[in-house]
Amino acid sequence: MPTTTAANINRPIDPLDLQSYPLAWKVVAVLIGTLFLALSSYIAVPLWPVPVTMQTFAVTLVGAVYGWRLGGITITAWLLQGALGLPVLAGGAAGVLKFVGPTAGYLFAFPLAGMLVGWLVGRGWNGHRVKLAFLAMLAGNALCLVLGAAWLAVLIGAEQAVMAGVVPFLLGTVLKSALGAATLNVMVQGAKRIAQ
Structure with a gap:
C-alpha cells in the first residue's frame, strides 16, 4: 500500500497529466476547458453592475487542474471566444464591448x-492538502475581486465599486473556493486510485 510522503504531497498535481500528452491533445483540453468555462457562465444570479456566476469557480478549477500555463491559455482562449462574439460570457453575453464595460476588470483578471x-497548486497547495487548496482558490477569487473592483472604481468611484463589486460577492467567494478545493480533492483522490 503506497504511503503519503512529503514529496508526494508537495509535488505538482496534474490529475489529467496534460503535460505528457501531444499538442493535439492539449488543444482538445483547451476546447473542453473553454466549454466548461462557457457553461459555468450560464449559472448566474443577475445583479447590477456585475452578475454572480460560477465563472470564478471554473476559472480557479481550470487553473488548478491544467496548471498555470495551460490554464492561462485556456481561460484566455475562452475570453477571445467571447470577444469574437460567441455567447460564452455571463448569461450568454458576448462582444468586445464587454471588455470595456463594468465587468471588464473581472474578465481581464480571470487568466491571472x-x-x-x-502556480500555487504546483507548489503543493493542492488537493492533498484541502486547507491549502482552499486558500489557493480563495487567492484566485480574491484577485478577481480586487482587479474587478479596481476597474469598476474608475467607472463609478472606489466606495461604490467596493459596495457593488466586492461586498455582494464575499460569501459566494468563500463558498466557491470551498467547492473548488473539495472538487480538486476528489480529483486528486480519483487520480491516486487510478494510479494504484
Whole structure:
C-alpha cells in the first residue's frame, strides 16, 4: 500500500497529466476547458453592475487542474471566444464591448487568477492538502475581486465599486473556493486510485 510522503504531497498535481500528452491533445483540453468555462457562465444570479456566476469557480478549477500555463491559455482562449462574439460570457453575453464595460476588470483578471491558482497548486497547495487548496482558490477569487473592483472604481468611484463589486460577492467567494478545493480533492483522490 503506497504511503503519503512529503514529496508526494508537495509535488505538482496534474490529475489529467496534460503535460505528457501531444499538442493535439492539449488543444482538445483547451476546447473542453473553454466549454466548461462557457457553461459555468450560464449559472448566474443577475445583479447590477456585475452578475454572480460560477465563472470564478471554473476559472480557479481550470487553473488548478491544467496548471498555470495551460490554464492561462485556456481561460484566455475562452475570453477571445467571447470577444469574437460567441455567447460564452455571463448569461450568454458576448462582444468586445464587454471588455470595456463594468465587468471588464473581472474578465481581464480571470487568466491571472487561474494562473495564480495553478502556480500555487504546483507548489503543493493542492488537493492533498484541502486547507491549502482552499486558500489557493480563495487567492484566485480574491484577485478577481480586487482587479474587478479596481476597474469598476474608475467607472463609478472606489466606495461604490467596493459596495457593488466586492461586498455582494464575499460569501459566494468563500463558498466557491470551498467547492473548488473539495472538487480538486476528489480529483486528486480519483487520480491516486487510478494510479494504484
